[in-house]
Amino acid sequence: MTHKRLASTLIDLSHTIDPSISVYPGTPAPGIEQIASVKADGYAEWKLTLTTHMGTHIDAPAHMVVGGKTLDQYAPESFVGDALVIDCRAPGPHISLDWLKPWELQIDVVDFALLYTGWSAKWSTADYLTGYPVLTKDAAQWLANKSLKGIGMDTISPDPLEAHHYPIHHILFKQELLIIENLTNLEVLAGQVFQLVCLPLKVDRSDAAPARAIAILPR
Secondary structure, three states, X not given: OOOOOOOEEEEEOEXXXXXXXXXXXXXXXXXXXXXXXXXXXXXXXXXXXXXXXXOOEEEOHHHOOOOOOOHHHOXXXXXXXXXXXXXXXXXXXXEOHHHHHHHHHHHOOOOEEEEEOOHHHHOOOHHHHOOOOEEOHHHHHHHHOOOOOEEEEOOOOOOOOOOOOOHHHHHHHHOOOEEEEOEOOHHHHEOXXXXXXXXXXXXXXXXXXXXXXXXXXXX
């Protein structure tokens, strides 16, 4: 069988899920257990035990807002659109509005703003969970006021671990923006605009779900 060559280049922006991955403190690690094999049973099957916030995933407002929109209530086109990767490798713990404003013309014409901090290089290590850059409140509000579908980042959260009430999440959720966490490979896309496809598992009444994020670039 021959296959037609794609007229575009695909870049995987998702981490592979395995038991050693980074998880938010207090979240159980994923379970991956083989329950049937081709040799013994004539077919293979694996049992997966995952939380909705496992690996590369999308948060919906229902994650933190009472009565908030659940992920399955978003139309499929909510997870597809033009994206811009913003280089946010700032010297310090915060991504301020000063780092975002130079990108305003590009942000105004895309659907997703993806924040590249370089933190995915620490994935599956203890360092991934400490000291990662986060948005300031004014930077988050500025993004929330744009006509975006979502914000993504190569860190575990837009809020620091020690945050109370998760103010950055709430600022973004107030506008029903999607939050994509734990992206990877953003370094090869810094400063570029491309088509993002980030499809979550369709789970009933879900506050979040693991997703496969793909960048599509013309050859």
